[in-house]
Amino acid sequence: MRHGMSSSRERLLALRMSVRTLQGALRLYPHNRSYRAWRQLVFFVYRKVRGRPVPTTAFVVITYRCQLRCPHCYAAVEVRGSRDEMSTEELKSVLEQLRALGTLQVVFTGGEPLLRKDIFELVTHAHHLGLITRLNSNGGLLTDECVAELRRAGLNKCGVSIDNADPDIHDRLRGRPGTFEKAIQALGYLRQYNIERQILTYSSHDKLSSELERIINLGENLKVSSVFFTIPYVSGRWNDSYDEAFSDGEMARLRELLRHPLVTMEFPRAGTKCDAYAYSIIHINPQGGVTTCPAVPYLLGNIRHASLANIWRRLTSARKFEFKGRCPMNNERNRELLKVHAAAIAQSKRPENES
Secondary structure (H helix, E strand, C coil): CHHHHHHHHHHHHHHHHHHHHHHHHHHHHHHHCCHHHHHHHHHHHHHHHCCCCCCCEEEEECCCCCCCCCCCCCCCCCCCCCCCCCCHHHHHHHHHHHHHHCCCEEEEECCCHHHCCCHHHHHHHHHHHCCEEEEEECCCCCCHHHHHHHHHHCCCEEEEECCCCCHHHHHHHHCCCCHHHHHHHHHHHHHHCCCEEEEEEECCHHHCCCHHHHHHHHHHHHCCCEEEEECCCCCHHHCCCHHHCCCHHHHHHHHHHHHCCCEEECCCCCCCECCHHHCCEEEECCCCEEECCCCCCCCCEECCCCCHHHHHHHHHHCCCCCCECCCHHHCHHHHHHHHHHHHHHHHCCCCCCCC
């Protein structure tokens, strides 16, 4: 009986989060002030009704460069310079291909995306194409002038990373003093210019006890629209650190935080499908490499050598996986499976004009 009550409560919490996510998405459309965004939404729904997989969200990593060095970063790579990054024109082509694919929103991320001088031009281009525009930042470069320019460019939403509600601990984790204060200031500027704002934070064993609650309280005080929790990924700087992954019990404790109206998270219930292998998201790195998800490093192909539509067709017509409740990267057997799967897709040949 107790198990049944627990499952019912979990479903209720997941439903609440789904409603919040839908409400948040609907808020972004009037805020976008672009008929093209509504047209893109209609195109997305049309393709879905016809049973064609379409990525709702594209994560476009425009640079791996970053001023900070966080121990939990899953975007960390050995080479963090600007060598071989896609040019402005290449990135504009990526955005156009995403629009043609039916994608609803693009998340500019990194590294620190604001280190790219063309970020405003890219946001403007995405906005004009009818894509909902989001940006994830550590907050260090989100000055008053920067946020004002992002607003003019058409940015709809911005996530700012806060690792700990204690300024000293946050700064120590980020490897640079003053980063907490800058992140708080950044959220203030975003509010001032009416850009929807979100706190991004990672969860971990030691933060489950009380720290995540403190970050929620901070979000309430700062009047952010949401607080988003990522689960621990055995990826990036935590690669092969399987002890960082959550147990079933820890995932259940994390999901309890959905009782707070601000909270959203990945895998809100044990039966939630992995977005990457439900074909809801796509990830593109600064060199044009395409993967299923920011946490998955295995390349499906490169848009410098094949169109995004071609790579997407190869992915969605290949072997199907259904991972539920947790990230497949946190399981050694699943990781090997995904590595082989990606290699097979990358090596397969499909004509560019195949429909």
